[in-house]
Amino acid sequence: MLLLADRAFDGNELLTAITRRGTQFLVRCTSTRRPPVLALLPDGSYLTRIGSLSLRVIEAEVQARSVDQHIRRRLPTPDPVRRLCGVTSRR
Template sequence: MPAPNMLLLADRNSAVTALIEQIAATGAQLLIRCNANRRLAPIQWLPDGSHLARIGAVQVWVIDAEIVMTRAGAPSSPAATG
């Protein structure tokens, strides 16, 4: 079980409301890459262009970012989205 102040990383298939609520209840922090077509309604816009939203009972910070992967000996390329 996650511990308070632990940071968990998850991919888009883990962006399930019940799981997010369970993890948040432990006090752990969670960073999830959501599906590109999932839209979370803003409840507050932040100065950097990100916004706060809700997934179930959990307030989340939504950041729109491009993930770039680099392999040793290969050029960088944008990660597949969606």
């Protein structure tokens, strides 16, 4: 089984529990998590330890281009207070 999870699900205890069930996982970690690089691999990924787990880390940045070649990134949905006040994020 392969579990795909977003960054809210990268806690050490949760990852350990997932591994105990025999499940492999691919998790987007928070940007503040900086696991130590124990060994660099030829493809640019690296081995690390998180808690009691030995893991392989693959760093990636995902961007998509529209037909007119503008880079599109999904903006967070404004919180309810901002929505009620008519204030939204703009770039």
